[in-house]
Amino acid sequence: MPIVRANESFPARPVVMLIYGVPGVGKTSLSVTSENPVLVDCDRGADRAVLRKDTLVCSCWEDIINEKETFKNYKTVIIDTAKACLDDFLADYAVRVDDASKKNKLKMFGYVGDAFKAFVAYLRSINVDLIILAHAAEDKDGDDRIFYPSVTGQSKDLVQRIADQIGFLSYGADNSRVLHFQKNHRIVAKDTARLGDIIIPDANDPAYQTAMANIIAATKTRIQERTNAQNEALGAIKAAEEAIAKVVDGPTADAALVAINACPTADVPALKKKLAGPLKNLGLKMDKASGKFVKAE
Amino acid sequence: MKRIAITTLETYRKYLAGDEWTTQQSVIDALVVPFQGNAYTRIGSAFHAIVEQGESVVEELPEMGKFRVTVDGWPVIFNEEQVAMALKYRAKLPYAFHEEWIGREFDTPSMLIWVHGRVDVLHGIFVRDIKTKYSAVKFADYADSAQWKFYLDLTGLDTFYFDLFEFPNYKIDKHGYDVSSLGIRPYGAIECIRYKGMERDNHQLVCDFTDFVVKNNLTTYLKDRAF
Numbered sequence: 311m312p313i314v315r316a317n318e319s320f321p322a323r324p325v326v327m328l329i330y331g332v333p334g335v336g337k338t339s340l341s342v343t344s345e346n347p348v349l350v351d352c353d354r355g356a357d358r359a360v361l362r363k364d365t366l367v368c369s370c371w372e373d374i375i376n377e378k379e380t381f382k383n384y385k386t387v388i389i390d391t392a393k394a395c396l397d398d399f400l401a402d403y404a405v406r407v408d409d410a411s412k413k414n415k416l417k418m419f420g421y422v423g424d425a426f427k428a429f430v431a432y433l434r435s436i437n438v439d440l441i442i443l444a445h446a447a448e449d450k451d452g453d454d455r456i457f458y459p460s461v462t463g464q465s466k467d468l469v470q471r472i473a474d475q476i477g478f479l480s481y482g483a484d485n486s487r488v489l490h491f492q493k494n495h496r497i498v499a500k501d502t503a504r505l506g507d508i509i510i511p512d513a514n515d516p517a518y519q520t521a522m523a524n525i526i527a528a529t530k531t532r533i534q535e536r537t538n539a540q541n542e543a544l545g546a547i548k549a550a551e552e553a554i555a556k557v558v559d560g561p562t563a564d565a566a567l568v569a570i571n572a573c574p575t576a577d578v579p580a581l582k583k584k585l586a587g588p589l590k591n592l593g594l595k596m597d598k599a600s601g602k603f604v605k606a607e
Numbered sequence: 608m609k610r611i612a613i614t615t616l617e618t619y620r621k622y623l624a625g626d627e628w629t630t631q632q633s634v635i636d637a638l639v640v641p642f643q644g645n646a647y648t649r650i651g652s653a654f655h656a657i658v659e660q661g662e663s664v665v666e667e668l669p670e671m672g673k674f675r676v677t678v679d680g681w682p683v684i685f686n687e688e689q690v691a692m693a694l695k696y697r698a699k700l701p702y703a704f705h706e707e708w709i710g711r712e713f714d715t716p717s718m719l720i721w722v723h724g725r726v727d728v729l730h731g732i733f734v735r736d737i738k739t740k741y742s743a744v745k746f747a748d749y750a751d752s753a754q755w756k757f758y759l760d761l762t763g764l765d766t767f768y769f770d771l772f773e774f775p776n777y778k779i780d781k782h783g784y785d786v787s788s789l790g791i792r793p794y795g796a797i798e799c800i801r802y803k804g805m806e807r808d809n810h811q812l813v814c815d816f817t818d819f820v821v822k823n824n825l826t827t828y829l830k831d832r833a834f
Contacts, residue, residue, distance in 0.1 A: 416743070427795075464743065466746070467744065467745060467746035467747075470746045470750070471746055471794070471795055471797055472795065492802055492803055493800075493802040494802075494804065498750075500798070500800065501800055501802065502766075502798060502800055504765070504800065506803075536732075536766070539732055540731045540732050540733065543731035543732045544701065544702050544730075544731045547702040547731065548701075548702050551702065574731065574732050574764075575763055576729060576732070576734075576762040576763055576764050577704065577729060577731070579707070580704035580707050580729060
């Protein structure tokens with residue numbers, strides 16, 4: 311395992327994307343525009359995709375896990391669909407191989423969850439991105455239609471939790487397709503990378519050929535930026551706490567305040583509370599005219 | 608200025624959303640009846656105390672493999688695995704701030720009101736909340752909650768995590784404050800991200816809530832903000 315030095319950025323990590331939409335909207339076609347993909351076709355719908363890519367046609371969970379080594383040859387694994395893979399294949403597998411799952415549905419859900427998490431962890435370990443496709447289910451709330459990924463109960467919770475991005479693919483007003491990552495009252499969505507809603511190029515547009523690859527690349531960049539921002543924030547807080555620990559007089563208190571103000575705004579009140587102790591003990595107060603700490607008279 | 612806790616707003620949101628366990632009376636009770644706590648919440652507080660303060664709050668008992676953590680006079684008994692889990696989680700949060708109060712005023716047609724809450728963990732640019740659970744976790748319970756939206760709104764940050772730890776097979780009547788015979792199951796964090804319109808949603812909920820309070824003559828039960 312390579313060491314990431316303190317002054318280096320963490321490398322981009324593999325991501326999990328959950329894309330859902332109504333049948334025929336082009337989920338499979340969009341997904342295979344990712345980098346070097348293999349489509350795990352659990353739904354027998356691969357032949358409808360606009361672009362044909364390598365496809366693993368499977369009819370049970372063993373068909374998938376028996377190809378684990380094969381996945382090392384690809385950059386992206388696409389599960390099509392989540393419901394067929396988890397609710398049908400994996401649930402059936404759990405009941406066949408796990409005694410507890412035969413008798414107890416809750417245990418079966420637990421087994422399915424653990425097995426799928428292990429599969430996702432394996433893909434991460436070989437640096438492969440995962441796209442999970444799902445049909446859209448809908449509920450009505452008064453006159454509103456609310457869309458969400460069609461996966462059953464606990465499997466739905468699992469895929470929603472592990473996904474970095476959840477996007478609802480639909481037709482926009484001008485018949486262009488839009489991948490909605492932005493949460494609203496009508497859809498379930500998740501936008502860790504803050505990509506917003508993305509207009510998908512027309513299938514005849516050359517840009518379409520790499521549409522999903524570009525989305526995944528942008529997701530990784532944003533996640534990496536956020537990790538770096540967090541590391542910078544923690545570095546600044548560490549420096550501020552060290553500066554507070556060194557406060558012995560006005561100038562060191564001034565230095566501590568400078569260090570505190572270099573921290574994220576949300577952390578500043580907690581750090582100022584920490585500074586208040588030494589200020590009180592040393593009898594220091596802020597001189598408003600000079601903006602410096604001085605001995606209270 | 609009157610004030611209201613984010614937890615009460617969450618109770619009100621659940622009532623509006625038609626949650627089967629949250630009635631109009633639940634909202635009124637949240638305002639009128641002081642929250643006393645129970646075994647569920649005190650186990651959570653004790654677990655959080657280990658995360659916040661480390662081994663110093665953990666007292667090893669003569670009985671092999673049992674550890675006591677006392678919060679506000681309520682002792683909770685954990686086993687070694689559970690204590691280790693809390694300490695491992697704590698180790699992942701260097702330079703974190705715990706139990707930080709946050710708040711700001713909201714201007715509504717009914718009144719100006721101070722909305723406040725206490726952040727479990729403020730860790731750099733992330734807000735985290737520790738939840739101890741006693742039954743299966745439903746993603747929607749967290750994704751739909753008002754809690755994370757207000758916490759992000761009030762801190763100005765963008766990312767919130769629910770960190771969930773389940774005590775499987777816990778029964779309040781059987782186990783009470785002693786969970787040492789049980790296991791502990793950590794879930795992956797549930798990540799919640801600021802979205803366009805989040806502040807508007809929060810403001811609308813506060814407006815609806817204050818309207819509810821006025822229409823039901825409950826204003827007198829709102830506490831004043833202490834300055």
